[in-house]
Amino acid sequence: MEHNLDSVQNILLELRRGILAIAVLSQLQKEQYGYSLLKLLSDQGLAIDQGTLYPLLRRLESQGLLQSDWRIVEEVRPRRYYVISSLGQTVLSQLKIEWDNVVATVQKMLL
Amino acid sequence: MNLLDQYMMEVGKHLPRKGCSDLQAEIRSTIEDMIEDRSQQRGIPMDEALISEVLQEYGAPAKVASFYKPTRYLIGPKLYPFFEMVVKIVFSVLTLVALIGASINFIIRGANSQAILLVLQNYGLQYLTGIISAFGNIVLVFAIMERIQPSIEFESESETWTPADLNAEPNPDDVKHSGLIFEILFSTLGLALFNLYPNLIGFAMMKSNTWIFFPVLSDAFFRYLPWINLLWILHILLDLYLLRKGTWQTATHLFNLVLEGAGIALACAMFIGPSLVSLNTEKIAETMGKSANMGINLFSILPQMVLLILIIVESIELLQGIWGLLIKRSARKMILPIVCS
Numbered sequence: 001m002e003h004n005l006d007s008v009q010n011i012l013l014e015l016r017r018g019i020l021a022i023a024v025l026s027q028l029q030k031e032q033y034g035y036s037l038l039k040l041l042s043d044q045g046l047a048i049d050q051g052t053l054y055p056l057l058r059r060l061e062s063q064g065l066l067q068s069d070w071r072i073v074e075e076v077r078p079r080r081y082y083v084i085s086s087l088g089q090t091v092l093s094q095l096k097i098e099w100d101n102v103v104a105t106v107q108k109m110l111l
Numbered sequence: 112m113n114l115l116d117q118y119m120m121e122v123g124k125h126l127p128r129k130g131c132s133d134l135q136a137e138i139r140s141t142i143e144d145m146i147e148d149r150s151q152q153r154g155i156p157m158d159e160a161l162i163s164e165v166l167q168e169y170g171a172p173a174k175v176a177s178f179y180k181p182t183r184y185l186i187g188p189k190l191y192p193f194f195e196m197v198v199k200i201v202f203s204v205l206t207l208v209a210l211i212g213a214s215i216n217f218i219i220r221g222a223n224s225q226a227i228l229l230v231l232q233n234y235g236l237q238y239l240t241g242i243i244s245a246f247g248n249i250v251l252v253f254a255i256m257e258r259i260q261p262s263i264e265f266e267s268e269s270e271t272w273t274p275a276d277l278n279a280e281p282n283p284d285d286v287k288h289s290g291l292i293f294e295i296l297f298s299t300l301g302l303a304l305f306n307l308y309p310n311l312i313g314f315a316m317m318k319s320n321t322w323i324f325f326p327v328l329s330d331a332f333f334r335y336l337p338w339i340n341l342l343w344i345l346h347i348l349l350d351l352y353l354l355r356k357g358t359w360q361t362a363t364h365l366f367n368l369v370l371e372g373a374g375i376a377l378a379c380a381m382f383i384g385p386s387l388v389s390l391n392t393e394k395i396a397e398t399m400g401k402s403a404n405m406g407i408n409l410f411s412i413l414p415q416m417v418l419l420i421l422i423i424v425e426s427i428e429l430l431q432g433i434w435g436l437l438i439k440r441s442a443r444k445m446i447l448p449i450v451c452s
Contacts, residue, residue, distance in 0.1 A: 034137060035144035050141055051170070051178035054134075058179075070136070079140050 020048065020056055022099060025092045028066060031083035057082055065091055114162050115142065118172060125176030134179055142169055186253045193292050194253045201245050209238040212315075233315075245300075252299050256292070259351070283435060284359040291350040298343040298350075305336060314410070323398050327410055329389030338377050345370055364436055371429045378422045387414040 027040050038053060060066045065088035072078050084092065123135050145165045150157045169175060186194050213234045304311065313326040349366060353359065381387060388410055395407060 033144070034141045035148070038141075039148075050138075051175065054137065054141075055178050077140060077143060078136070079144075080137050 016046075016048075020046075020052070021060065022092070022095050024053070024056060024060065025065060025084055025088055025095070028082055028084040028088075031081045033079035033081050037082065060088070064088075114159055114166065115139070118142075118166050121172035122176050125173045125180075127180055138175065142166070145169070184257060186250070187257050190253055190257055193289055194249065196289065197249055197253075197293065197296055198246065201249060202242060205238065205241050205245060209234050209241070248300055248303065249296060252296050256295070286353045286357050286359060288354065291354055295347050295350045298347050302340060302343055306340065309333070323394070325391060325395060327388045327390060329385070329387055331385040331389075332381075332387040335377065335381055335384075335387075342370060342374055342377065361436070364432065368429060368432045368436075371425055371432065375422055375425045375429065378418050378425065382415060382418045382422065386411065 023041060023046055024037070027037060027044075032040060034050065034054060034057070037057075038048070038050060041048060041053075057066065057068070061068055061082070065085055066082050067085045068080050068082045070078050070080050073081075119135055119139050122138060123131060126134050142165060145168075146157050146161055149155075149165065150161060155161060213230050309328055310326045312328055313324055315324045349363065349370065353363060356363070390407055390410060392407055396404075
């Protein structure tokens, strides 16, 4: 029984890992700093820890899908703000189409 | 220094050097946001207790830093199959050499139970030392290759294979990774052996239940050693360049031919020059008794035989290389007018 639970957890972990990039790109239409993005994702039901989010943000930025800069907003401490780039927008549009296809296909299989 | 400063300093120790201050600033910013958020939600001050709670939740410094580190390997998954193959081959060769050495000793000295035990004991120890040393050297070479060439693409056949490959002519300019890795490995082992442990090159005989070792290399050999080193180092550099490029070009073909030509010239000079072997004939005669002359003669002519084989093999390879280059060029000349017309 415990073994089954582990298997479920592992598969769910892989599933979440696969969709994180789409989720993050979709939430960066408006610029966000790290903590606000964590909360935004969590509020929508996709809680992830910072150890997963920040390396992902860096990877997406190195691929040119995000832009970031350090800024001081409203006299608070400096924060790094992330926003989707124009290349990221194009990629996200393609990913949305692929996502719809995957969901439709899997739903058909699960019926 | 407050708790958060101490925590950030500890995280910094484990972060990769590249972009460390940027990463530290981002982690700190998030932690400060968490503290502020929690303080506002609960209506409590941002004191040490709250900072401690948030840091506890954020995780141990080493673990936090580990998320930002790329996975590093001593020998990565791309090189590992070649590493495994080389280890198997080297271990097989060492086992074969040990078995042949032990057998020769049995034949010459007789196979009584005491001699067998002593030979096994000594060869067993030598074999074990040799295996460990060879394994260490192979790991070292592959670890260096992993560090200096992490981007070498060792594509597996399944990744690039198409049914069209079944009928396709092999491209002679494609680099054979396994061959180059072998060459780098054995050239490095050769450099280490001849420069660091030249006294290990020789043979051992048993007399009155004790082993006597006879180094065989003469002073003449060591006069050629700088040239041998130079050729091997140039070969290693060429191999590393080819691994990076993934294909032979005219310039690398020509450079390889020059190296092969220089190798043949050096082998010829060593062949006609003074003997590369210097044996303590009196001590050998004393140890081996009647079979001494046979052993001395064998070791005297062995280097010349090896050099002769080397010269013949290298000359054939050189001629094949020149022929390949000429054919390639003439084929290009034949294709060009067709393309132009």
